[in-house]
Amino acid sequence: MRFDSGADKMSSFAFMKILExxxxxxxxxxWFLSRGRIGAVYETIAGxxxxxxxxxxxxxxxxxxxxxxxxxxxxxxxxxxxxxGMLEIARAKATSAGLEREIQFLEIGVxxxxxxxxxxxxxxxxxCLAFSEMSAQEQAYAISTVHSLLKPGGICVIADxxxxxxxxxxxxxGLTQAPFKLLAxxxxxxxxxxxxxxxxxxxxxxxxxxxxxxxWGDSFxxxxxxxxxxx
Amino acid sequence: MSLKGAxxxxxxLTFREFPHRAEPGLTPIGNPGPESPVLLTGNYTExxxxxxxxxxxxxxxxxxxxxxxxxxxxxAGGGHLTHHDVISAIVxxxxxxxxxxxTLILPQLGATGIERQKIVDxxxxxxxxxxxxxxxxxxxxxxxxxxxxxxxxxxxxFWERMEMATMWGIxxxxxxxxxxxxxxxxxVGLSVSLSAAxxxxxxxxxxxxxxVWGNRRWFxxxxxxxxxxxxxxxxxxxxxxxxxxxxxxxxxxAVTEVMALSIDLAGTTPWYGSYINTFRNRAHIELVSDxxxxxxxxxxxxxxxxxxxxxxxRKVDVVLPDNCIDxxxxxxxxxxxxxxxxxxxxxxxxxxxxxxxxxxxxxxxxIVLESHERS
Numbered sequence: 001m002r003f004d005s006g007a008d009k010m011s012s013f014a015f016m017k018i019l020e021x022x023x024x025x026x027x028x029x030x031w032f033l034s035r036g037r038i039g040a041v042y043e044t045i046a047g048x049x050x051x052x053x054x055x056x057x058x059x060x061x062x063x064x065x066x067x068x069x070x071x072x073x074x075x076x077x078x079x080x081x082x083x084x085g086m087l088e089i090a091r092a093k094a095t096s097a098g099l100e101r102e103i104q105f106l107e108i109g110v111x112x113x114x115x116x117x118x119x120x121x122x123x124x125x126x127x128c129l130a131f132s133e134m135s136a137q138e139q140a141y142a143i144s145t146v147h148s149l150l151k152p153g154g155i156c157v158i159a160d161x162x163x164x165x166x167x168x169x170x171x172x173x174g175l176t177q178a179p180f181k182l183l184a185x186x187x188x189x190x191x192x193x194x195x196x197x198x199x200x201x202x203x204x205x206x207x208x209x210x211x212x213x214x215x216w217g218d219s220f221x222x223x224x225x226x227x228x229x230x231x
Numbered sequence: 232m233s234l235k236g237a238x239x240x241x242x243x244l245t246f247r248e249f250p251h252r253a254e255p256g257l258t259p260i261g262n263p264g265p266e267s268p269v270l271l272t273g274n275y276t277e278x279x280x281x282x283x284x285x286x287x288x289x290x291x292x293x294x295x296x297x298x299x300x301x302x303x304x305x306x307a308g309g310g311h312l313t314h315h316d317v318i319s320a321i322v323x324x325x326x327x328x329x330x331x332x333x334t335l336i337l338p339q340l341g342a343t344g345i346e347r348q349k350i351v352d353x354x355x356x357x358x359x360x361x362x363x364x365x366x367x368x369x370x371x372x373x374x375x376x377x378x379x380x381x382x383x384x385x386x387x388x389f390w391e392r393m394e395m396a397t398m399w400g401i402x403x404x405x406x407x408x409x410x411x412x413x414x415x416x417x418x419v420g421l422s423v424s425l426s427a428a429x430x431x432x433x434x435x436x437x438x439x440x441x442x443v444w445g446n447r448r449w450f451x452x453x454x455x456x457x458x459x460x461x462x463x464x465x466x467x468x469x470x471x472x473x474x475x476x477x478x479x480x481x482x483x484x485a486v487t488e489v490m491a492l493s494i495d496l497a498g499t500t501p502w503y504g505s506y507i508n509t510f511r512n513r514a515h516i517e518l519v520s521d522x523x524x525x526x527x528x529x530x531x532x533x534x535x536x537x538x539x540x541x542x543x544x545r546k547v548d549v550v551l552p553d554n555c556i557d558x559x560x561x562x563x564x565x566x567x568x569x570x571x572x573x574x575x576x577x578x579x580x581x582x583x584x585x586x587x588x589x590x591x592x593x594x595x596x597x598i599v600l601e602s603h604e605r606s
Contacts, residue, residue, distance in 0.1 A: 082315035084587050109315040111322035112353055135255035135274075135297045141323040 026086065027063050030129070033180055037216065041128065041159050042069045048224060049124035049157050050075035057122045057149060059110060059142065060130020064090025064103070070126065071102035078122075079105045080113065081130075110134075110142040113149065120151045128159040132195040140201055147205040152229045156207065162214070162221040163194040173219050198223055243277045244394075245401045251276040252300035257324040258283075261290035265331045268372060270361065271320070272338060273298025273312050278365075285365050289372060292330065296320040307344030308498065308505075308558065310588075314349040321354050336361040336376065339383060342532035342560035346586065360531045378531070385534035392435040400431030403491065407484055415480065418470040422477070423484035426463035430455050430488040434496070438503070452489050459485025498558070505557045514572040514580070516555045516562075522569035523547055529561035529570060537561070559585045 030038050046069035050056055054075040058067045061079030063086050071077045071094070081087050087105050094103045108116070125146045131139055146156050164173040198221075202210050207225035214221050243251045253274040260283060269292045272278055279295060286293075296316045298306035306312035317335070320326075327333060334357040337345055342360065350358045362371045362382035371378055404424045412420030434441065434455055442451050463481030471477065498505035516537065525545040530538045535554040538547050538561065562570045568582040 082313060083310065085310065088587070107315075109319045111319040112315070115353070133297075133299070135323075137256050137323040138297065138319055141319075 026089075027065070034216070034220075035180065038065075041215075041220070041222065042066050044222060045126050045128060045157050045159055046070045046073055046075075049126045049155060050077075054123040055121065057113075057117075057125045057146070059125065059127040059146070060133065061090060061105065062086045062128075062130070064093050064105065066126050066128045067103050067105070068094055068097055068099060071099040072097065075102070075124075077103045078117075079103055080108050080110070081105070082107065082109045110138065110145055114145060117149055119148050120154075121149050123151055123154050125150060125154070125156045127157070129161070131158055131198060132160050132193045139195070139198070140204075143198070143201045143207075144205045147207060147227055150227045152227060154227045156202070156225045156227070157222065158198060158224075159220070159222045160195045160198075161193065161219060163196055164218045169218060173217055177219070194219075239276070240280075243280075244398050253279040253295060255295045255297040255320060255324075257326050257329065258293040258295060260286045260293050261288070263290045263292050265329065267291050267330065268332075268336060268376075269294055269326060269330055269334065270336045270368070271296060271317060271341075273301065273303045273306050273341070275300060275302040275306075278302055282365050282368075285368060289369060291372070292326060294320050294324060294326055294335070303338045304340045304343075307341040310344060312341055313344045314346045314353075317345055317350050317358075318353045321350075321356060327354075327356075333357060334359065334376075336371075339363045339378065339532055340385075340534065342564055343558050344563070347528075347564060348566060363534050380536065383531065383534065384536050387438070389436070392438055393432065396432045396435035399435070399492065399495065400428055403427045403431060403488060407488075411480070411484065418467060419477075419480055422463040422467035422470070422481055425466050426459040426481050426484040427488045429462040430459040430485055430492060433458060434489075434492055438496075441503075448493070452493055456482070456485045456489045459488060498556070503556065505559075512574045512576050514557050514574050516549065516552060516557070517571050517573040517579070518547065518549050519569050519571065520546060522567045524567050524569075526566055528564045528566060532560040532564050534558070534560070562586075 034041070042065045045066050050070035050073040052074035054070075056067075056070045056075045056077045058070065058077055058079040061067045061081050062083070064079055067077045067079035067090065079087075079090060081090070084107055087107055090105050091100070094100045094105070106116075131142070134142060143156075150156065164170040199210050199212055202223070202225045206228065208228050209224075209226040211224045212221055213223075253276045255274045258279075267290050270282070270286075271294045272282055274295050274297055279293070282293060296312060297319065298312035298316065301309070301311055303312060317337070321335070333355065335350065337347065337350075337358055337360055339360050340363055347358045347360070350356060359376060360378065362368060362378040363385050364382070367378070367382040371382060404427045407423040407427045408420040410420070411423040442448055460478070460482040463484055464478045467477035467481060496503045518538075523546045525540065525547060527538075527540045527547055529547055530540055535551070535556060537549060537551050537555050539550040541548045557572065559572070562572065562580075562582050562585040565582060571582060572580040572585065574580075
């Protein structure tokens, strides 16, 4: 609390100034970090989760890329994020894509969803590069909340960075990715962190048919799970 | 302290450019029970460590919110510690089942980002402002959870400024040593490091006296650039007896250091205004008195004692406007939207703008000011 004795008091204002400018450059930074491959991930997520008439929840929608990909397939989307700056960009992008009526962007966190939406509200829940920003407790809470918000048979698709398996591959990945990480941080202050252990959390929450697809040399994961039709 | 713990502390204090994430969640301090107070903080490792130390004789619950490894002040000002993170910490930690008094004590310096009323609305918890500094917490807990005016005022004593200078200076010294050793050999690297150290420690030592506004700041910067240059040059001269070349190298090192530090210092809690204040078009805090209903939230969150409650008028007075560092905490918290920033050119940034952009140090880049509204 408090900004404690001196140590962090003034801590990093330059750092903070840089962080602050994130929203406007986030898309470019992530594009660069993924070496242009992130767009395909947005489409893959939307392809698995969205079609005409489906109700979709996008957790940590950020600048709205996944929400827009889902809405352009005819789904109606609720995108939630706790960053007002990101949402401003998301709304502008949705408007210029002519999808502002299909997507509702809300400035709330996962802990604030349940008071607004009842059980079995959504056909699908999607999330890209958001779980890595949550603490372990927040991840567990988010997944059990998603389970209750989904209709029976509804699906959950989560995409995020993961730690590469095997020491040698991890080292190789770290070395090849390092210059991109550094440049993306310097140019756009965009960064990602690996998230691990989501599959067991999904299992504990009662999801079935959990499928994990590892891509980009084992460094990125798209995980899909289904809520059973009977419970 | 274990060896690993010691290395952890050294890392936390020297590489502050990187986040230092403690595990968020509920941590017991001492032997807390259902009646014990709940204190909120961010998940910067050093803050959590110091809180545990200062509260070692208390029994309390420490609720660590996910501030992404940044300290409370920077995280709140940069939009990385908001009421959303606090609500999330309350809901996901299950603290509500552990305590009977659903009252959360918030860090005062989080007021630039944490909207207190939103926590109350979303969770039904009561939320109140704690003191500005953690060492006042034991006294705050004893005196019935209302910070005194002294505890709300931010202090930055000499020893802490030196600590901060170390945190700031070491990466720069190492960077200078590495870069200039590669360029011109070890003695060149060493002299640039000395320049960096002189500038860093000198500016922090003089911080309360530094003139940082308007044209006078150029004299300040020039003075430290000259001191740093002379120090580096003398060292290099005694080692290698270079002439003008060594002077040039030292000058480059010192000027770089001054530039980096002057940017980084903007927004420093007690003495250095934030960049919501552009130097050419300075912002001033403005109270729209008609809107004020005397809730005095601003008095509780201001770390610089700018406001005072006027009991007779049942409104707040701006008593020390020149103390303001434009952190925006009062603007964000006012339930009546009675505070705003007015710029020299007449434009204003209303509460809704400040809440959306937070302290937004880069205000000049992204804040869209409301049109020329006259008060």
